[in-house]
Amino acid sequence: MRRLLIGLATATVLVAATACGSSGSSGDSDKGASSGGTTTVKVGIVPIVDVAPLYLGQQKGFYGKRGLTLSLTTAQGGAAIVPGVVSGQFQFGFSNMTSLMVAQSKDMPVRAVANGVASTGVEGKDFGALTVKKDSPIKSAKDLEGKKVAINTFKNITETAVRQSVRTAGGDPDEVEFVELAFDQMPAALDGGRIDAAMVVEPALATVKSQGGTEIASSWVDVAKDLTVAMYFTSTQYAQKNPELVKKFQEATAESLAYADAHPDEVRRIVTTYTKIPAAVLAKVTLPKWPAEPNRDSIEALERLGRQDGLFKTAPDLAKLLP
Incomplete structure (x- = not known):
């Protein structure tokens, strides 16, 4: 399959009120930057609806009351x-489950520590979908x-999900030409005809719909009902060296998830x-679920599809990966 690489530039935006010290692989930098009894930890995220609980938790003081910024x-x-x-640039990160499983299968020292986001499990009413532009001749995933x-x-969860939607519709996923594009760039590319379809998540999904685009598949649902899409994670070294800090992050994130859900x-x-x-546009966004715990069955289904699609040379060890 020919793959076209598009838009690999990564935008970096710091939103914490407290300045961070430089990160490293040893010493005080492993623990984040400390100031006045508060520890600042760097978290790598994707700018999508999924991570709203972290922003809310920061604003509501759920992290602050535990000494974290x-x-x-x-x-x-x-x-x-x-x-x-893994390199220590971030103390924690947000990642889809497939990318975490790929990393673990390559013996990268990653450990999920808190749930991230889950599908609604409702076809046609999920926060992620396979979409096409207005008046597209493409009517089903088979047409891709x-x-x-x-x-x-x-090689992440969106690729696995699209492949499963194509397979479910009776098509051959190996015949699809995947291109890499940031979520927030997908609506314009789709509307401009530079791509034929896009696997988008909110809020990009709402933007596609506002342009007249339509869904042709609820790809999260095609993978598994109530799919655990992503989790927050750290490196195994960081978790071993900083168990109390990791526990504080887990507790604050759990409180943030519950608050966002409510x-x-x-x-x-x-x-x-x-x-x-x-x-x-945000008023029309379909929100995901933010359950307290991951759905192990759905992660195992995702792992089976990853093996089927050749994403893993060796099967990931979920016992080591999941909390």
């Missing part, structure tokens, strides 16, 4: 964040054979602070 740095996808966490389909990074209006408001999506 988050410095949030955006990247194009989990595949770019994983090496940042020989077409350009945008995913945010190669306050959808606040989620929509906070998303306007770290994306360029207008409030009018």
Whole structure:
């Protein structure tokens, strides 16, 4: 399959109020920068609706009351964040489950520490979908054979999900031409005809719909019902050296997930602070679920599809990866 590489530039935005010290692989830098009893930890994230709980948790003081300040740095996808966490550039990261499993299968020292985000499990009403532009002749995922389909990074959960949707519709996923594109660039590329379809998540999904685009598959649902899409993770070395700090991050993140799940209006408001999506579009966004615990069955289904599609040379050890 020919693959076209598009838009690999990574935008970095720091949002913490407290300045961070330089990160490294040993000494005090492993623990984040400390100031006045507060520890600043760097977290690599993707600028999508999924991570709204972190922004809300920071604003509501869930991290602050545990002595943590988050410095949030955006990247194009989990595949770019994983090496940042392993190298010590970030203390924590947000990544889709496939990228974490690929990393673990390569013996990269990653460990999931908190749940991230989950599918709604409802076809046609999920926060991620395979989409086409207005009046596209493409009516189902089977029609994507020989077409350009945008995913945010190669060999991650979006590629697995698109492949499964094509397979479910009776097509051959090996005939799809995947291109790499940041989520926030997908609506314009789709509307401009530079790609034939895009696997988008909110808020980009709402933007595609506002342009007249339509869904042809609920790809998260095609993978597994109530799919655990992503989790927060750290390196095994960092977890071993800083167990109390990791515990504080876990506790604050759990509180943040629960708060986001219970306050959808606040989620929509906070998303306007770290994306360029207008409030009018955000009002139509389909929010994901933020459960306290990952769905192990759905992760195992994702792992089986990854093996089927050749993403793993050796099967990942979920016992080592999952909390």
